[in-house]
Amino acid sequence: MRLEVAMRSALSLANHGIGSCYPNPSVGCVILDKSNNLIGCGRTSDGGRPHAELNALSSLQGNPRGGTAFVTLEPCAHKDTTPSCAELLIKSGVKRVYISVKDPDKRTAGKGIKLLEKAGIEVYTGLFSDEASDQNAGFLKRINHGLPSVSLKIASSLDGKIACFNGQSKWLTGKIARTHGHLLRAKYDVILSGINSIIKDNSRLNCRVKGLEKRSPIKVVVDSKLSIPLSSNVINNVKKVPLIIWTSKFSNKKKKKKLIDMGVEVLEIPKNNNNYLDLNYGLKNLSKKGYNSLLVEGGSEIYSSLIKEELVDKIYYYRSGKIIGGDGLSSISSYNLKNLKNAKKFKIFSSDIIDGDILEIWKK
Numbered sequence: 245m246r247l248e249v250a251m252r253s254a255l256s257l258a259n260h261g262i263g264s265c266y267p268n269p270s271v272g273c274v275i276l277d278k279s280n281n282l283i284g285c286g287r288t289s290d291g292g293r294p295h296a297e298l299n300a301l302s303s304l305q306g307n308p309r310g311g312t313a314f315v316t317l318e319p320c321a322h323k324d325t326t327p328s329c330a331e332l333l334i335k336s337g338v339k340r341v342y343i344s345v346k347d348p349d350k351r352t353a354g355k356g357i358k359l360l361e362k363a364g365i366e367v368y369t370g371l372f373s374d375e376a377s378d379q380n381a382g383f384l385k386r387i388n389h390g391l392p393s394v395s396l397k398i399a400s401s402l403d404g405k406i407a408c409f410n411g412q413s414k415w416l417t418g419k420i421a422r423t424h425g426h427l428l429r430a431k432y433d434v435i436l437s438g439i440n441s442i443i444k445d446n447s448r449l450n451c452r453v454k455g456l457e458k459r460s461p462i463k464v465v466v467d468s469k470l471s472i473p474l475s476s477n478v479i480n481n482v483k484k485v486p487l488i489i490w491t492s493k494f495s496n497k498k499k500k501k502k503l504i505d506m507g508v509e510v511l512e513i514p515k516n517n518n519n520y521l522d523l524n525y526g527l528k529n530l531s532k533k534g535y536n537s538l539l540v541e542g543g544s545e546i547y548s549s550l551i552k553e554e555l556v557d558k559i560y561y562y563r564s565g566k567i568i569g570g571d572g573l574s575s576i577s578s579y580n581l582k583n584l585k586n587a588k589k590f591k592i593f594s595s596d597i598i599d600g601d602i603l604e605i606w607k608k
């Protein structure tokens with residue numbers, strides 16, 4: 245097996261774990277014997293442990309001595325209940341280790357590489373580092389900046405509207421694009437929505453792809469006055485998928501208690517200068533809890549606040565051929581832009597046709 249193919253396979257394995265390994269990153273590991281035959285592979289298990297290297301070494305169908313290991317993130321250097329991954333690789337007898345990205349977690353940060361090199365292993369870093377960084381963007385951002393990565397998922401009309409003038413928005417895109425959106429949910433640790441969207445759409449915000457129901461991320465609703473109806477789908481489902489409501493300290497205490505009794509976590513967060521809840525504060529709180537990535541599903545005001553505060557890393561923009569017209573709700577509500585020079589800007593990453601709709605991915 246060629247080394248590029250081996251690392252691509254490791255990335256592909258890791259991709260399966262995205263959204264189910266937090267607080268850990270999802271890592272892939274492939275092991276070749278000294279004749280470059282594939283003899284083992286693994287990824288980080290759901291929940292974050294065991295790590296990819298241990299899973300790959302446990303799957304061995306040949307002798308790794310003199311062989312090569314490919315890992316998408318630097319092997320850990322810290323011992324827990326099990327030896328560190330760097331030590332496991334040393335013990336396995338591999339001669340070379342290829343690493344896509346260094347681990348910024350200070351328990352490892354360079355120490356994993358040093359351990360390998362000290363044991364006489366040849367270490368090569370940087371193979372497919374862009375792909376690996378993109379894959380674990382959430383983990384890297386949380387460790388480096390104390391914030392989860394934030395992606396907006398927007399389903400819009402051809403003319404950039406997300407709902408009719410009366411709030412009706414089902415369905416803008418076709419079935420395949422909507423299923424694609426559900427697959428996206430399975431790849432995130434947390435899903436967030438504004439209170440107006442919850443009231444208008446009574447969304448369930450879960451992953452409804454057969455076999456992936458358990459990959460539904462925890463939910464956050466931004467609701468400063470605790471206006472959420474107690475009969476909402478997100479509350480009815482709270483025993484299966486946790487729900488956090490971000491609210492202000494001035495919201496109704498009785499309703500707060502009722503929600504807590506029903507199993508909802510209610511987090512009081514401060515307001516910003518616009519008398520809105522401080523989303524940056526909320527995101528930091530998610531990061532402290534170990535959540536790496538957040539998918540935002542509306543509505544227009546929430547999208548606008550996050551963009552204004554420069555908290556958005558990626559936009560999944562699903563666009564249909566339907567036209568709503570000027571009285572519809574804009575994808576992003578106003579942010580008082582007076583000069584295009586000051587417009588928030590994203591770069592196109594990809595564009596694909598999905599059964600008559602288009603999915604554009606835009607990155608910061």
Ligand SMILES: NC(=O)c1ccc[n+]([C@@H]2O[C@H](COP(=O)([O-])OP(=O)(O)OC[C@H]3O[C@@H](n4cnc5c(N)ncnc54)[C@H](OP(=O)(O)O)[C@@H]3O)[C@@H](O)[C@H]2O)c1
Nearest residue numbers: 399406411413438440441468520521542543544545546549
């Ligand atoms: N097509 C799509 O992709 C899509 C997706 C989702 C929703 N939608 C549509 O979007 C519409 C709702 O959007 P919307 O813009 O009216 O409301 P929204 O974004 O769902 O909710 C906005 C509300 O959240 C609360 N909030 C608290 N802090 C905030 C902050 N920092 N920034 C922004 N909001 C904050 C405010 O209410 P309080 O002051 O009461 O807290 C605010 O009015 C619905 O018609 C829905 O169908 C479409």
